[in-house]
Amino acid sequence: MLNLLNLRFKLLKDDKWMIIIMIAMTLVLTFVFTSSMSGDYKPSAVVIDYDHSNSSQQLLTELNKSISMNFRLVDIEEGKELIEKGNVIGGLIIPKGFNNEIIKNKNINLDLIKTKDSLEIFQLQNTVRSEVFKLKSNYNTAVATVNILEKEGVKVEKGLMDEIYDKGVEHWEYRNPITLESSIFEVESDWAYNPRIHYLVGFTLFFATFTIVFIAGDILKEKQQHTWYRKLVSPVAKWKIMTSLLITTFIVGFAQMLFMVLAGRYIFQINWGMNVVFVLGIYAAFVFTFTSIGLTISGVVKNYEQLGSIVPIILVASAMLGGTMWPLEIINSKILLTLSNLMPHKWAMEVLTHTAAYGFNPGIYLRSFLILIGMGIIYLTIGIKLAADKR
C-alpha cells in the first residue's frame, strides 16, 4: 500500500501545474470579485418619490440606514440620467398612493428602473422588499393595537397611533427580521447575501472540483498506459490499487481546500461563524463526494482526452446549478432549483453561507454533511463498479 501511495505522489508531479493553476485561479477570482463587492464599495441607487407622504418618507429613512447600499432622493429626470450614465445601479419609484396602500394593507407594487439585471439590482430589490414589509407590519401592528384599545372602550388619543408606530420601528431597530417567527418573513429574507463568503466558497468549490476530477481521472491514464493491467496481474489486491488512487485524490483535493480556508482567514478576513474544523469537515465531505464523482466520470468516458473535453462542461454546468457562481436565491425556475438539489455544491454552499450569516446550526450542518457523504457513497459504488467492468 505504501508503495502504491508513494507511486501516486510521485506521479502527482505530472499534475502539478494543473493544481497550481487551480489554486491561483481561486485566489485571483475571489480577490477580484470580493474587492469589487465589498469594503468601501457600496452600490448606490436613487429613489424617486411621487407620493410625498409619511410612508414614503419613512421608507426612505429606513432605506438610508441600509449598510449595503446608498440611497438618494432625486427627481425623475436626474434619476434617469444617473442610471443611464451608470452612476447608480438603478432607481426605485414610489408611486402615488403608496401611503394609501400601506394603510389599507393592499398589495404593493413598486417600480424599478434599471439598465440591466445584475446581482446588485437583486440586492436592491431585496432591501426594498424587506423595508416595505417592515413598514407595512409596523403600520398594521399600530392599527391593530388602536382597534383593540378602542374595542375595549379606551379612548384613543390622537398621536397614540404614531407612538405605537414608532415603537414598532424601534422594535425592528434591534432585531433582524429573520429572527421573527413569521412564515412570510422566512420566504422573504431568510438569506443574507455576503459576497465575500459567497465568492470565496464558490470559487474554492468550483476549482477544487477540477483538481479532484482530473486526479481521479489518472485511472484512465493508467489504463491507457497499460500499467493498470500490469498491476492487476500482480499479487497486490485490487482494492488497494483503487484505494491508493482515491486517497491521493482526496488528499490533494483537501489540501487545496485547506489552502483556501487559510487564505480566507489571512487574506480575505472571513468570519466563518463556526469553528474552522467544521468548515473543513464540510469541505472534506465535499472532496469525498467529488472524488467519487471523478471515479464515476472516469468509468463512463473512454479515455483521458475525452475526460479533458467533457469534464469542463460537466463541472461548469453543475457549479452553476449548484449556486457557486451566483446565489440560488436569484433563480426562479422550479426545474433549476429542483436540479440544484442534486449538486453537491449546493449543500456545501448552503451550510457555509448560512452559518457565516446566522451562526452555527447543528441541524443544517448535519443535513448538508450527510447529504454530501450520501452522494459520495452512491457515486463511489457506481464508480468502483464501472472501473471494475471496463478493460
Add this chain to the structure above:
Amino acid sequence: MLEIMNLKKYFNKTKAVDDISFKVEKGEILGLLGPNGAGKSTTISIISTLLKADAGKILYKGVDIEKEPKKIQNELGFVPQEIALYPSLSGYDNLKFWGRIYGLKGDKLKEKIKEVSQIIGIDKRLNDKVEEYSGGMKRRLNIGSALLHDPEIIILDEPTVGIDPQSRKHILDSVKEINKKGSTVIYTSHYMEEVEYLCDKICIMDEGNIIAKGTKEELIESISAEEKIILQVENITGKMIENIKKIPYVDKIAYIENEITIKKKGNNVDYSEILEAVSKNQGHLTSMDIKKPDLEFVFLALTGRALRD
C-alpha cells in the same frame, strides 16, 4: 507446471479463444505463434488472471488459478504486449515500483534492479525518464520490469514488436538467458524466426484454435514440405516462364513483378537448367534463393494463408 484445458473466451460473437488445450513443462520455452487476432493475447491474459475464461480450466502446479489466483500471481512475470510503464518516472523508479509490488525491498531490491538493468542493457540510462528512452529501450525495460522477483514462469506477449534488429537480438538472447537461469517461458509472437530460434515447443494458433503443436522439426515433418526456389529476374517474359515450366522437376511456378517462385518435386535438382532458361530469354538474373521449409510453410500449408498479412 501449467496445464490449460478446454479454454474458451468469446467476445460477443468473436471466438477469441475457442476450446484450446496445451501443457507447459518446467524449464521449457513454449512458443505461441499466430497471426494478428489469433487469440494469443487473450489466452495469456486468462493465464495471467487478467481475464476470466468463459469455460475451461487452468492448473498452475496443480492449483486451479481461478480459485487461487495468488499462487500464480506471486510467481509470474508478465510482459504485456503494450509498453506498460510510467513515462514520467525514471527507469529506476519504474523498476523500483514493480519490484516492490512483488514484495522486494531494501538491499535485495537494489541488487535486483542492478542485475536486471544489466541484463536488459539500460544500466547507463537508469536515471533518465522513460519518456526519453528509445522504443527499443522501453521494450527492454518493459521486459525487465517483469524479471525483478525471479519469476518461476514468465509470459512475454510479442515483446519485440516495432523495434530494430539489434534490440530484438538482445531481447531474444535475454529471454534465453533467463530461461537458462531456471524460469519457464511462454513466448508469443507472429514472427516465426523468433519462435524457431527460441522455443522448444510451439503451438500454432489461428482464429482461436491451436491448429498444430510440437517441436519445430515435428511440425515441419508433419506437412512434408518441400524447398522453394526464388529468383529475382529483370524483364520476365511469358516465354521464359513457359520454358521453366517444362523443366521436369518444376512442380509449380508463380511470378509477380521481378520475382519468380518455383515449387519443385523430387530431390535430384540441377539448377543450371533454370539459369539457362532465364538467360536464353534475355532475362537478367539478379539473385537466386533456395528456401528450406520453415514454420511459415507450416502455417501456409495448414491454413492456406500467410502468417503475416
